[in-house]
Amino acid sequence: MPPQGKIWLVGAGPGEPGLITVRGQSVLSRADVVLYDALAHPALLEACPQAELRNVGKRYNEESAAQGEIIRQMIELARQGKRVVRLKGGDPLLFARGAEEALALAEAGIQFEIVPGIASPIAASAYAGISLTHREVSGSVTFITGSDRAGKEWSPASWKKLATATDTICVLMGMRRIGEITRAIIEGGRAPTTPAAVIHWGARPEQRVVTSTLEHVAQAAADAGLKNPSIILIGEVVSLREKLSWYDSRPLSGKRVLIPRAVEQARDTASALRERGAVPVVMPMIEIAPPPDLAAFSAAVAEMGRYDWVLFTSGNAVEQLRTELLRTGRDARAFGSARVGVVGPKTAEALAKLGIKADLVAQEFVGEGLSSALLAHGTPARVLLLRALVARDVLPDALRAAGTRLDVVAAYENKPLHGAGAELAEKVRRDELDAILFTSSSTVTSTLEALGPDGQELLSRVALGSIGPVTTRALAAAGLAPTVQAAVYTVEGLLDALEQHFSG
Numbered sequence: 001m002p003p004q005g006k007i008w009l010v011g012a013g014p015g016e017p018g019l020i021t022v023r024g025q026s027v028l029s030r031a032d033v034v035l036y037d038a039l040a041h042p043a044l045l046e047a048c049p050q051a052e053l054r055n056v057g058k059r060y061n062e063e064s065a066a067q068g069e070i071i072r073q074m075i076e077l078a079r080q081g082k083r084v085v086r087l088k089g090g091d092p093l094l095f096a097r098g099a100e101e102a103l104a105l106a107e108a109g110i111q112f113e114i115v116p117g118i119a120s121p122i123a124a125s126a127y128a129g130i131s132l133t134h135r136e137v138s139g140s141v142t143f144i145t146g147s148d149r150a151g152k153e154w155s156p157a158s159w160k161k162l163a164t165a166t167d168t169i170c171v172l173m174g175m176r177r178i179g180e181i182t183r184a185i186i187e188g189g190r191a192p193t194t195p196a197a198v199i200h201w202g203a204r205p206e207q208r209v210v211t212s213t214l215e216h217v218a219q220a221a222a223d224a225g226l227k228n229p230s231i232i233l234i235g236e237v238v239s240l241r242e243k244l245s246w247y248d249s250r251p252l253s254g255k256r257v258l259i260p261r262a263v264e265q266a267r268d269t270a271s272a273l274r275e276r277g278a279v280p281v282v283m284p285m286i287e288i289a290p291p292p293d294l295a296a297f298s299a300a301v302a303e304m305g306r307y308d309w310v311l312f313t314s315g316n317a318v319e320q321l322r323t324e325l326l327r328t329g330r331d332a333r334a335f336g337s338a339r340v341g342v343v344g345p346k347t348a349e350a351l352a353k354l355g356i357k358a359d360l361v362a363q364e365f366v367g368e369g370l371s372s373a374l375l376a377h378g379t380p381a382r383v384l385l386l387r388a389l390v391a392r393d394v395l396p397d398a399l400r401a402a403g404t405r406l407d408v409v410a411a412y413e414n415k416p417l418h419g420a421g422a423e424l425a426e427k428v429r430r431d432e433l434d435a436i437l438f439t440s441s442s443t444v445t446s447t448l449e450a451l452g453p454d455g456q457e458l459l460s461r462v463a464l465g466s467i468g469p470v471t472t473r474a475l476a477a478a479g480l481a482p483t484v485q486a487a488v489y490t491v492e493g494l495l496d497a498l499e500q501h502f503s504g
Helices: 022-029 042-047 067-079 098-107 120-127 157-162 175-187 217-223 236-244 263-275 294-302 315-327 344-352 367-375 394-401 421-429 441-459 469-477 491-502
Strands: 006-011 033-036 052-055 083-088 111-115 141-145 168-172 195-200 208-213 230-234 256-259 279-282 286-289 309-312 339-343 360-362 382-388 405-416 435-438 463-466
Touching: 006 022, 006 067, 006 098, 022 042, 022 083, 022 111, 033 042, 033 067, 042 263, 067 083, 067 098, 083 098, 098 111, 120 168, 120 195, 120 230, 157 175, 168 175, 175 195, 175 217, 175 230, 195 217, 195 236, 208 217, 208 236, 217 230, 230 236, 256 263, 263 279, 263 286, 263 315, 263 491, 286 315, 286 441, 294 315, 294 382, 294 405, 309 315, 309 367, 315 344, 315 382, 315 405, 339 344, 339 367, 344 360, 360 367, 367 394, 382 394, 394 405, 405 441, 421 441, 435 441, 435 469, 435 491, 441 469, 463 469, 463 491
Parallel strands: 006 083, 006 111, 033 052, 033 083, 141 168, 256 279, 256 435, 309 339, 309 382, 339 360, 382 405, 435 463
Antiparallel strands: 168 230, 195 208, 195 230, 286 405
């Protein structure tokens, strides 16, 4: 028999993946199996690529695993010796069924641990700019569920009692009965003019907030199309939003931004967009593949120490080098006495993860900048350039013209992915995108190829962001002009430019 495993009941937090606890993140990274809820942000699952993922999300009126079946799986997996994370939205014990699951595990003799999470009403109200308590207007808050309990008919009696018993009322899972709930609270003695709010998808880029009075908030939410998952707030504290709103008032808040980058790079870009309140739409139009002539690349890596300089024009080439060093059991010593030059700080950061500090970082984040910076130190005798299979020849031409013996070796290949073209076209036609981020000329050409003959016309309907002049030239070749071009040729610089555009 395998040794018995363990279950971790982990609170995923309210929605923003960065709000999961350090302990929760650590447990996820070591899990064998993850049983996750519908309200846990999908980005959290990137922390456990080694785990088997099981979607057991529970949403009202949608087909999902029965609670008994979820518990059965947990017990079975633990008895198989697995490390199991039960990932639950918000906090696992607040209006969740974590206590039921923990009791079942205890009765079955299964070892478990509860990892608290930031409760959804705490975070959603903060992200909406509403303080649940305030020394001058609210000294108490009540959390209550608006959902029905099996075998018990809904009654307005308890809501009437609650009406004046507490300063702030926070209702979870109450949208199906929001009209009945608000009427009962008014009948219980709460003033119809009491400020009220509905927060939909709190603490996520999709967040929408409607404020009104207790008497009219149900209709206001219906007019705005707000449904679950939403939180209803009632009390004078709601009026604080007028001055404290911060999350959904930023230039990119709620903007749907397409990322056509390869999956490996899209994760970091998506995270940067969420930091600014945008909704990242990841739809890779390219993939980063090993070079066609892998033997030539391996031979070049084996000889790196014999060059005066080794040059990198992207983090992708550095990543392929890391893979090759791991494959051959080598490390940073493979560079020998060679000095290293890179284009831009992001490539330098990628290199630093290998334990190598770049000797030269071009301040102009293009090939021309690297050649000028390198030649300013004199003409090197022998240089190795590791880059994409298809790339501009400005850098090689400049070095060879200066008398350098240059070896250009493909470290990777950008391969176009056209499968998502129809989906992208439909999103554009339905006005489901506010902007597209182009971070390289290859993402431009691949996106246009995926869209087909209508590509130019479709892209002209959306704000286009270009990371720099090379990417802008690729757009111009297709008859398109970028809406914005980054002043600093990095993703952060591109997002800065996009913020300026949307802020007017």
